[in-house]
Amino acid sequence: MAAVIGEMSWFCCGNTWGPCGTVGHGACGTCNSGSLQHAWPNASDACLAITRPDACGVGLSRRTCGFRHYTTNLCTGSRIGTTIADCGPQTDLFCGETACCGSSCGSNRIIDLTPAAYSAIASLSSGLRPCSVDVV
């Protein structure tokens, strides 16, 4: 798989506080905010039927629970390795959305990182960043 360019955001999962307290351990049953994990839009047929990246013209390979991706923050070049622990983001709800840092841009939401993972390569307060996702 060639690197996919898009947007990354973050989400909480597992035992946690506040509004996140009800979200559970994700589609894989293993998701925790403190672990280096992520959600992927094409983690299963059922997942893909919800997230629908194809509706935005984005083709993403089927990758299942535990699969390892490497995400690079296009604003800084920082990179983190994570494994699939949930289904998401819901790409089709933000079709065409673009995030940029200067001339480095990514369109469409392709990955959600846990707080531990996102904070390793970006500030949690930024919320959304352009990124590239690869398998090596």
Next chain:
Amino acid sequence: MSATMDRRRLLSTAVLGGAGIVGATALGSLAPEAAFAADPVPVEPGAPDPNFAEGRISKISGSMLLVTGSDAVLHSIRVTDGTSIWKLTPTTFDRIAIGDGMYARGLRLPDGTLAADSIWVNIVSLHAHVAAVGRNVLHLDHNGRRIVGHVVPGTTAAVYNGTPAVSDVSLLRVGRHVQVIGAWHPDTNEIDVATVYAAA
């Protein structure tokens, strides 16, 4: 990762005895030079990150935050002059309160303390639908539960489909999907909105 390493070394220096660093003398005989002699061991993808902590603040003692993790693990978080703190906006240590939730990233010291590089207090990232819009308030449907989001004049920003952030939230529409970065109120379970990302 050179920027990270530079930050790491700066942070370790600050913790270990920079003049004016909060609580810098409390490390005692932890032989910190050993802790910082080598580059950090990479964390395996999928594994818990030892340089990250989350939970509710149960005690504030000097520059230390005692945090009860959501998995019941106890964390000691050391705050230094070099720690960046966010609570709706960038802020200062005195704004942190017992009962607050938090995420922290930093450097795990040999005694188990996390020397914090960054702390995000009460921060939430909610993927929700707009259920109603009022004067300076958004009613959000998040995982089937209604959450009140307060628009804070002068602070709240709206990003519409990737356009530059603006203070005008009037373009938000009921039924549309949004991502909200905000600060949770532990006493009311409501949030103050920092940034709302809205789809086209």
